[in-house]
Amino acid sequence: MQADEDMRKKAEAALKKNASYGEDFDLNEYGLASEEAEQADDLEELSEEDQRTLLNVGFTPSEDNRAGSFLMLNNAVTHSSLRDQDVVELMSLRDAMKVHEWVKDYSWKLVEPDKDKYTAMSYLQDANGYFIRAPAGKKSKMPVQTCLLIGSKQVSQTVHNIVIVEEGAELDVITGCSTKHGVDKGLHLGISEMYVKKGATLNFTMIHNWGEEIGVRPRTVVHVEEGGSYISNYVTLKPVKSVQSYPTVILEGKGAFARLNTIAVAHPGSELDLGSKVIFNAEDTKAELISRTITTGGDAIARGEMIGNADNAKGHLECHGLVLGGGMQRAIPILEANVEDIELSHEAAVGRIAREQIEYLMARGLTEEDAVGMIVRGFLDVGIQGIPDELKADIDATIAKIGENAI
Amino acid sequence: MLEINNLTVEIGGRRILKGVDLDVEAGYTNVLFGPNGAGKSALLMTLMGFSGYNVVEGEIIFKGEDITNMSVYERAQMGIGIMTQRPPNMNGVKLHDLLNVISKDIKDAEELAETLDMVRFFERDVNVGFSGGEIKRSELLQLSAQNPDFILLDEPESGVDLVSIEQLGNTIKHLLQKDCKCAGDRCKHGKSALVITHTGQVLDYIEADRGYILCNGTVMCSGNPREMLTEIKEQGYEECIKCKLMKI
Ligand SMILES: Nc1ncnc2c1ncn2[C@@H]1O[C@H](COP(=O)(O)OP(=O)(O)OP(=O)(O)O)[C@@H](O)[C@H]1O
Ligand SMILES: [Mg+2]
Numbered sequence: 001m002q003a004d005e006d007m008r009k010k011a012e013a014a015l016k017k018n019a020s021y022g023e024d025f026d027l028n029e030y031g032l033a034s035e036e037a038e039q040a041d042d043l044e045e046l047s048e049e050d051q052r053t054l055l056n057v058g059f060t061p062s063e064d065n066r067a068g069s070f071l072m073l074n075n076a077v078t079h080s081s082l083r084d085q086d087v088v089e090l091m092s093l094r095d096a097m098k099v100h101e102w103v104k105d106y107s108w109k110l111v112e113p114d115k116d117k118y119t120a121m122s123y124l125q126d127a128n129g130y131f132i133r134a135p136a137g138k139k140s141k142m143p144v145q146t147c148l149l150i151g152s153k154q155v156s157q158t159v160h161n162i163v164i165v166e167e168g169a170e171l172d173v174i175t176g177c178s179t180k181h182g183v184d185k186g187l188h189l190g191i192s193e194m195y196v197k198k199g200a201t202l203n204f205t206m207i208h209n210w211g212e213e214i215g216v217r218p219r220t221v222v223h224v225e226e227g228g229s230y231i232s233n234y235v236t237l238k239p240v241k242s243v244q245s246y247p248t249v250i251l252e253g254k255g256a257f258a259r260l261n262t263i264a265v266a267h268p269g270s271e272l273d274l275g276s277k278v279i280f281n282a283e284d285t286k287a288e289l290i291s292r293t294i295t296t297g298g299d300a301i302a303r304g305e306m307i308g309n310a311d312n313a314k315g316h317l318e319c320h321g322l323v324l325g326g327g328m329q330r331a332i333p334i335l336e337a338n339v340e341d342i343e344l345s346h347e348a349a350v351g352r353i354a355r356e357q358i359e360y361l362m363a364r365g366l367t368e369e370d371a372v373g374m375i376v377r378g379f380l381d382v383g384i385q386g387i388p389d390e391l392k393a394d395i396d397a398t399i400a401k402i403g404e405n406a407i
Numbered sequence: 408m409l410e411i412n413n414l415t416v417e418i419g420g421r422r423i424l425k426g427v428d429l430d431v432e433a434g435y436t437n438v439l440f441g442p443n444g445a446g447k448s449a450l451l452m453t454l455m456g457f458s459g460y461n462v463v464e465g466e467i468i469f470k471g472e473d474i475t476n477m478s479v480y481e482r483a484q485m486g487i488g489i490m491t492q493r494p495p496n497m498n499g500v501k502l503h504d505l506l507n508v509i510s511k512d513i514k515d516a517e518e519l520a521e522t523l524d525m526v527r528f529f530e531r532d533v534n535v536g537f538s539g540g541e542i543k544r545s546e547l548l549q550l551s552a553q554n555p556d557f558i559l560l561d562e563p564e565s566g567v568d569l570v571s572i573e574q575l576g577n578t579i580k581h582l583l584q585k586d587c588k589c590a591g592d593r594c595k596h597g598k599s600a601l602v603i604t605h606t607g608q609v610l611d612y613i614e615a616d617r618g619y620i621l622c623n624g625t626v627m628c629s630g631n632p633r634e635m636l637t638e639i640k641e642q643g644y645e646e647c648i649k650c651k652l653m654k655i
Contacts, residue, residue, distance in 0.1 A: 354495060355458055356457075356495045357495050359456075359457050359458065359479045360494060360495055360497065361497075361500075361505075362478070362479040362480040362483060363455055363457075363479050363482075363483050363488070363489055364483065364488075364505070364508075364509045364549060364553055365480070365483040365484065365509055365553055366480065366508060366509070367480055368478070368480060370508070374500055374504070374505075374508065375497075375499065375500060377499070378497070378498065378499020378500045378501070378504075378532070379498070379499045380499075381499055
């Protein structure tokens with residue numbers, strides 16, 4: 001209890017603490033997002049517009065091929081359903097705290113409440129979110145889908161998620177983040193703490209589809225034990241005011257593995273400050289960070305960081321940025337070796353598409369637009385598995401538009 | 408089919424081609440010889456319309472139309488296709504995806520890929536990490552899928568091993584002559600081509616009609632391609648240059 005009180009004091013003190021990166025948002029400008037909302041038991045009863053919004057971030061209202069579904073509107077959980085209770089557990093974090101006494105041992109253990117004003121705010125509001133757990137040895141064939149939706153203007157949504165993949169289990173999660181039609185201004189603060197235990201695998205795909213005036217400050221830390229794997233795909237292709245994130249993966253057990261793919265487009269007026277960091281704390285750990293960013297007029301910053309603290313750790317960092325018609329690209333790779341027997345490397349390149357490549361395709365009969373589109377599609381294709389068709393179609397349409405506008 | 412008049416081309420301000428005159432009649436396959444650095448590749452790249460090859464004088468007439476200022480895409484649409492000497496790495500563009508986009512019927516392309524042993528490259532990025540011979544086979548596969556009326560081939564046989572060369576030669580022959588019933592039919596239904604070769608090996612497979620020798624960006628001479636090849640093998644290009652000087 002005393003510890004809680006201390007933490008609260010620290011968080012309160014941190015409410016004015018600016019984040020290390022990204023534009024600063026004044027939290028006072030945003031109202032608290034409502035914790036009350038109408039339940040949506042049957043997602044297919046939602047308006048067509050809302051269903052489209054969900055589909056565009058990989059969330060299938062029909063719940064076909066999904067192990068479970070979780071929907072949060074503003075700060076209210078409006079839907080939580082599960083197909084197969086045996087392979088996965090899914091509920092709101094607040095419910096999970098009531099159901100399992102031990103959940104508190106996973107809460108605010110990886111992310112520090114006083115890291116910056118955004119974590120402090122989320123902590124002080126006792127933010128709700130999803131709790132997903134795959135029990136030991138269980139493998140769900142289908143992914144769990146979650147969606148975090150901002151439904152009102154000028155509010156700050158605070159979310160706190162915990163994902164636990166127990167020993168030898170496998171779990172796929174698709175999280176979509178979006179705004180309801182017509183909501184342009186808002187703030188999303190999202191805390192995610194993920195635990196991948198011995199020999200377990202977590203595939204985590206996150207699709208962002210925000211609005212032009214939305215500020216987004218996710219704070220994610222992943223803890224991976226011996227022989228565990230964490231694979232993350234982060235996709236953001238639509239206009240947004242500002243996203244600043246720096247998910248951190250701690251490879252704590254021998255042979256742990258992480259791969260983080262980032263695919264992002266910075267439109268005019270967008271600031272994307274996207275980092276990812278891996279800390280190698282155990283022998284034989286491995287990681288790959290792959291970032292593909294395009295700017296069509298906005299700012300894209302790709303930070304990649306690897307810190308090697310244990311023998312025989314291997315890591316590779318790849319930041320590629322395309323400039324298509326203005327904007328700024330900055331790649332910041334950081335490699336740090338604190339022991340001798342370590343292999344960390346990086347490859348970074350920013351610039352425009354080579355004219356030679358466009359003309360190669362034109363010589364095969366493609367228009368300039370189609371040629372650029374094909375190259376851009378290839379550039380962004382890092383082989384993400386299991387994306388629903390609707391989302392694929394939306395991604396293709398976005399890329400086609402980028403191709404047209406790039407000329 | 409193709410008529411090049413007094414073509415002068417600069418690359419980065421340097422004059423690479425000087426007053427080139429050259430024709431390729433419908434259904435004809437003409438051959439371009441010349442020492443390294445003569446400007447042969449530059450001529451083909453200029454015909455396709457690639458940037459960096461600035462036409463400062465002269466004109467290119469294709470199918471009766473002046474294409475000198477047309478874009479690469481427009482030329483491709485009119486029926487020109489090219490196999491370049493050094494195609495760029497196409498990171499992220501998979502061979503099968505590209506074939507899908509350029510071919511009328513992907514089945515035909517897949518069949519040819521089988522013959523050229525290129526199926527295992529379908530999911531690879533085009534040209535990335537391809538060996539010299541693999542690049543040629545991939546280029547030829549794409550050209551066949553595209554099926555142009557006029558084909559520019561830059562040293563199609565270079566880097567190709569002795570076994571594959573037969574396959575490659577026959578594929579080129581098929582590409583050029585598949586629509587012809589007989590020799591007399593060639594100028595009506597056959598395709599035209601302009602082929603660069605040093606060794607002349609590719610000429611064992613295709614009917615070459617006329618040869619040109621290019622030195623220092625200028626056409627020295629034209630004539631029977633097989634005779635020319637024999638002379639070049641015996642005397643080198645020195646004699647051509649001398650001979651041209653004598654004529655002036
Ligand atoms: N981008 C460039 N910048 C400067 N010079 C160039 C460029 N491209 C070609 N050249 C020059 O133009 C000349 C002709 O080159 P080209 O590639 O056409 O020769 P080629 O006849 O095809 O020779 P090879 O038989 O070796 O292939 C060479 O001297 C070459 O160095
Ligand atoms: Mg050449």
